Amino acid sequence: MAGASTPTRYSFNAQIYHWLTVILVVGAWTLGIVGDDLPRGPIRHYGETIHVACGEAVLFLLVLRLALRVVPPAPVAEAYPHSLAIYAAKIVHLSLYALLFAVPAAGILTLFYGGEPLAIFGMHDIPSPWLKNRELKHYALEIHELFANLLLFLAGLHAVAALIHHYVLKDSALKRMLPETWIKD
Numbered sequence: 001m002a003g004a005s006t007p008t009r010y011s012f013n014a015q016i017y018h019w020l021t022v023i024l025v026v027g028a029w030t031l032g033i034v035g036d037d038l039p040r041g042p043i044r045h046y047g048e049t050i051h052v053a054c055g056e057a058v059l060f061l062l063v064l065r066l067a068l069r070v071v072p073p074a075p076v077a078e079a080y081p082h083s084l085a086i087y088a089a090k091i092v093h094l095s096l097y098a099l100l101f102a103v104p105a106a107g108i109l110t111l112f113y114g115g116e117p118l119a120i121f122g123m124h125d126i127p128s129p130w131l132k133n134r135e136l137k138h139y140a141l142e143i144h145e146l147f148a149n150l151l152l153f154l155a156g157l158h159a160v161a162a163l164i165h166h167y168v169l170k171d172s173a174l175k176r177m178l179p180e181t182w183i184k185d
């Protein structure tokens with residue numbers, strides 16, 4: 001089941017990768033947005049630790065996906081109504097991958113330019129290689145926030161497109177990313 005994608009469906013690994021990434025990205029973004037409203041002290045500290053851990057997990061999964069190729073190539077895109085839509089989907093997918101890297105990277109730079117350590121899954125601290133630099137920290141945080149919002153916006157468009165495929169065009173685009181036991185071809 002974990003093997004190659006079939007012509008009509010993403011592999012089990014690709015589906016697990018996709019949906020885990022969705023949960024982690026939405027979790028990290030929500031904690032990033034509400035983080036400043038959490039009461040100061042241990043609750044805010046846990047919020048920040050979980051925020052960073054979700055972001056690290058996104059990066060870790062991306063490395064597994066791209067470098068170790070634990071996720072086989074996508075199935076052939078037979079479901080699209082027009083070749084322009086195939087290019088549009090490809091550009092969106094590539095942009096999503098680029099942002100899945102850029103958002104955590106800018107988050108790590110925010111910590112390091114602030115002179116703060118990066119806690120690996122809340123357990124092991126990697127100290128900042130630089131002294132605190134307020135200005136660079138500010139820029140890194142602005143970029144982190146901008147890219148995070150762009151990631152959520154693009155993912156939202158992408159999700160709407162998937163739902164239009166399923167409910168309006170009634171093709172197999174969404175089914176391709178869901179287990180066969182849930183939803184038959």
Ligand code: HEM
Nearest residue numbers: 025028029032033052055056103104107108110111145148
């Ligand atoms: C290793 C990964 C990550 C690190 C180290 C990191 C680090 C940070 C830091 C230090 C802040 C500033 C908190 C503060 O002092 O206010 C922050 C804010 C934020 N992060 Fe992350 N982050 C990571 C991943 C992510 C991911 C994956 C997302 C969402 C897709 C995300 C979304 C946000 C948002 C929306 C904010 C709020 C920005 C603001 O309003 O100031 N982060 N992050």
Ligand code: HEM
Nearest residue numbers: 021022025026074093096097155159162163173174176177
């Ligand atoms: C943070 C949210 C999301 C991210 C980062 C994301 C990212 C991605 C990426 C990078 C791909 C391309 C996979 C590949 O070919 O290698 C993909 C495919 C797909 N995603 Fe998402 N996605 C998100 C949310 C969603 C949601 C909410 C839905 C459904 C409502 C969805 C449905 C799909 C479907 C159906 C495909 C397969 C499209 C096709 O090959 O024709 N995604 N997603």
